[in-house]
Amino acid sequence: MAEERNGRAQRSAAEVPPPEVARLIREIWESRAAGSFRFSLEEFTELILRIADRYGYGCAPTEPPSIPEQLAFIHGLHSEELMLAHACAQGSEAAWERFMVLYRETIYRSAYAIAGSDTAGRELADSLYADLYGLQTRDGARRSPLLLYHGRGSLPGWLRSVLAQRFVDTLRRTGRETSLDEIEEPAQTPQAETEVSPRGWLVLAQQVIQKTLLELAAEERFLLSAYYLDGRTLKQIACVLGVHESTASRTLSRLTDALRKQIRDGLRRAGLSRREAEEAMQTDVRDLDVQVGKILQVHQSAAFQDQQVMAAEGGEADV
Amino acid sequence: MFDESTRQQHPEVDLLSAFSEGGLAGHERQQIMEHLAGCPRCRQVVFLAQQAAPEIETAKKTVALPFWRRRWIPIFASAAAVCVLGGISLVLFQQQGEKAKAPENNIARQSPAPAPVVNASGAAGSQSAAEDHIDKSARLERKDAQVADKKKATDALKPSSLPPQVSGTASVSGTSSNEVRQMGRARELASSQKQSALQGESSEAAQSESARQQVAASAPATPPQSAKVLAAKPTFAASYNGRLAAPVARGVPSASGGAGQSAVSALPSGQSAIASVDLGNRRLVLDGEGALFVSLDQGAHWRRIPQQWRGRATALILVPQMQKETLAAPGADSASAAPSADQATAPETGVVVLQSSGDSSNHMAWSSHDGGETWVPLASSK
Numbered sequence: 001m002a003e004e005r006n007g008r009a010q011r012s013a014a015e016v017p018p019p020e021v022a023r024l025i026r027e028i029w030e031s032r033a034a035g036s037f038r039f040s041l042e043e044f045t046e047l048i049l050r051i052a053d054r055y056g057y058g059c060a061p062t063e064p065p066s067i068p069e070q071l072a073f074i075h076g077l078h079s080e081e082l083m084l085a086h087a088c089a090q091g092s093e094a095a096w097e098r099f100m101v102l103y104r105e106t107i108y109r110s111a112y113a114i115a116g117s118d119t120a121g122r123e124l125a126d127s128l129y130a131d132l133y134g135l136q137t138r139d140g141a142r143r144s145p146l147l148l149y150h151g152r153g154s155l156p157g158w159l160r161s162v163l164a165q166r167f168v169d170t171l172r173r174t175g176r177e178t179s180l181d182e183i184e185e186p187a188q189t190p191q192a193e194t195e196v197s198p199r200g201w202l203v204l205a206q207q208v209i210q211k212t213l214l215e216l217a218a219e220e221r222f223l224l225s226a227y228y229l230d231g232r233t234l235k236q237i238a239c240v241l242g243v244h245e246s247t248a249s250r251t252l253s254r255l256t257d258a259l260r261k262q263i264r265d266g267l268r269r270a271g272l273s274r275r276e277a278e279e280a281m282q283t284d285v286r287d288l289d290v291q292v293g294k295i296l297q298v299h300q301s302a303a304f305q306d307q308q309v310m311a312a313e314g315g316e317a318d319v
Numbered sequence: 320m321f322d323e324s325t326r327q328q329h330p331e332v333d334l335l336s337a338f339s340e341g342g343l344a345g346h347e348r349q350q351i352m353e354h355l356a357g358c359p360r361c362r363q364v365v366f367l368a369q370q371a372a373p374e375i376e377t378a379k380k381t382v383a384l385p386f387w388r389r390r391w392i393p394i395f396a397s398a399a400a401v402c403v404l405g406g407i408s409l410v411l412f413q414q415q416g417e418k419a420k421a422p423e424n425n426i427a428r429q430s431p432a433p434a435p436v437v438n439a440s441g442a443a444g445s446q447s448a449a450e451d452h453i454d455k456s457a458r459l460e461r462k463d464a465q466v467a468d469k470k471k472a473t474d475a476l477k478p479s480s481l482p483p484q485v486s487g488t489a490s491v492s493g494t495s496s497n498e499v500r501q502m503g504r505a506r507e508l509a510s511s512q513k514q515s516a517l518q519g520e521s522s523e524a525a526q527s528e529s530a531r532q533q534v535a536a537s538a539p540a541t542p543p544q545s546a547k548v549l550a551a552k553p554t555f556a557a558s559y560n561g562r563l564a565a566p567v568a569r570g571v572p573s574a575s576g577g578a579g580q581s582a583v584s585a586l587p588s589g590q591s592a593i594a595s596v597d598l599g600n601r602r603l604v605l606d607g608e609g610a611l612f613v614s615l616d617q618g619a620h621w622r623r624i625p626q627q628w629r630g631r632a633t634a635l636i637l638v639p640q641m642q643k644e645t646l647a648a649p650g651a652d653s654a655s656a657a658p659s660a661d662q663a664t665a666p667e668t669g670v671v672v673l674q675s676s677g678d679s680s681n682h683m684a685w686s687s688h689d690g691g692e693t694w695v696p697l698a699s700s701k
Binding site for chain 2: 055058059060076109110111113114148149150151152153154156157158160161162163164165167168169172218219221222225226229230232236239240242
């Protein structure tokens with residue numbers, strides 16, 4: 001899949017874009033005053049098309065994007081911030097001055113908020129600031145993480161995410177505060193057992209719970225993981241999901257009720273009577289050998305592996 | 320920078336930030352959600368980045384209130400304000416209604432039917448002057464009546480087994496037409512009106528709220544030959560220098576002049592007394608139905624006086640120095656109404672009853688000189 005994507009990107013870059021797409025790119029280039037950052041229309045078109053091909057215009061890889069989908073994707077890019085970021089990465093002093101005026105305070109404030117202290121926050125922000133300026137070199141050339149900004153989200157949001165990622169990685173690498181379960185390899189998909197284990201319905205309950213959790217949708221598993229495993233509040237989860245806190249609360253309540261019902265029904269289908277199923281539902285969770293975190297990690301999509309491979313092949317540095 | 324074991328399994332930071340900002344849809348969002356559901360590291364990154372976004376926090380706070388609540392809050396607030404104002408208005412309206420109800424009830428008890436305006440002089444020219452004065456005095460009396468009503472309303476709240484209530488007044492005075500014009504300043508002389516009953520030198524405005532029941536009558540210097548009911552107006556004009564059914568507060572002795580009440584028992588009719596006069600050891604009482612009762616033991620026992628007129632009596636007037644001749648009606652039966660010469664020259668206390676027929680347009684005045692036992696018609700008018 002990575003090869004297919006990479007090939008499509010190279011093919012798209014070489015080909016002439018459709019007239020509608022070319023017209024839109026030109027309009028954006030003119031309206032964003034790209035010339036002030038020494039961005040030619042050809043360079044800007046190439047950058048946009050490269051990003052569009054990288055993400056497949058935001059569509060599923062099974063279907064080629066239509067012209068409206070292409071236009072929507074290009075129109076949804078933060079093109080002005082994209083040009084600023086790439087101009088900074090290319091060493092434009094004007095772009096860098098503008099970047100400092102606009103985002104320097106954002107970087108430090110976000111670092112303080114993420115690190116939780118001024119000292120750690122300043123250290124985190126200074127580290128990123130130096131990297132953004134291009135102090136890192138690869139093959140004798142400056143490599144700025146700003147090249148990895150593709151305009152899918154806002155530049156301040158990308159900066160916050162980079163800061164958060166660095167902070168988390170630092171903690172996981174040095175702090176050892178995180179649970180070992182989180183850095184373990186994803187668990188293997190549990191094999192369905194047809195026979196009741198010697199421990200009776202306790203083992204049967206474990207199997208039913210695992211099966212039920214595996215059947216959950218991605219958003220439901222995210223909700224359960226964030227709330228029960230990470231200890232996030234409903235307000236935080238609602239902010240990430242873009243819903244109201246009460247909506248998240250209702251969704252979680254319905255989800256837990258549905259889980260109980262599905263587990264109870266699964267126990268009944270496995271041969272337990274109603275009373276036995278009720279007793280199994282009253283089991284102390286400490287008696288169950290169910291690694292919920294591992295079960296929820298099973299469904300990680302492999303799509304990002306392709307992207308990371310492509311990024312590595314393309315020579316783009318990790319943040 | 321990344322852990323090699325997890326390096327190829329995480330989405331780009333660009334996608335994570337776009338996911339946090341809601342910039343992904345469909346396929347990409349589903350992919351990120353799938354990954355976040357099982358990747359604690361990326362979840363932590365997303366939540367930390369979201370936590371560090373003050374503008375997102377502010378936006379979420381703004382969105383925190385649902386649309387329907389934001390839309391209905393002003394409507395609910397307006398409705399609540401209207402309800403509060405309506406409640407306050409209702410309370411104030413009820414309070415005003417209660418205040419206005421007390422005097423109206425008193426007036427209703429005092430004057431169940433319009434009573435005539437009696438002008439003893441019969442002079443047409445004095446009628447308008449007398450009416451002007453009546454209007455003035457009526458306004459003044461209303462003010463006095465309001466004060467009395469407040470006091471009465473306060474007394475009414477006290478639980479007591481009080482005797483039949485006597486209310487309503489009418490002043491009776493014999494005045495000439497010229498003297499009627501001087502009634503404006505006669506109010507100050509109201510306290511001495513008892514001594515100048517037939518003299519007509521002064522008149523007074525009755526101190527009651529029954530301004531509508533005042534009887535206008537003027538008495539000439541010489542004893543008038545007849546008494547005449549001028550008109551059946553809703554506002555009674557004061558005329559005779561006397562009192563009837565003075566609005567006396569409960570338990571308060573009547574004023575000197577005969578009108579008033581003392582502790583009496585309930586009337587046999589069960590009605591409340593609207594007028595009462597004292598004639599020495601006799602007490603006459605008129606109830607709300609127009610029936611007349613007499614008591615010889617200061618109200619301990621009552622006896623109904625046979626009614627000699629049709630319709631209902633609406634007012635009872637005490638005339639302390641009423642001369643029989645002057646009140647004799649020309650058209651009255653000579654056998655029963657014509658007084659003797661001795662009686663004509665000897666003023667004595669008399670009682671006048673104003674009677675109204677059923678259609679309330681024909682009114683008559685009846686007088687009695689024997690304590691209410693027998694009555695003779697004085698005059699009638701339509």
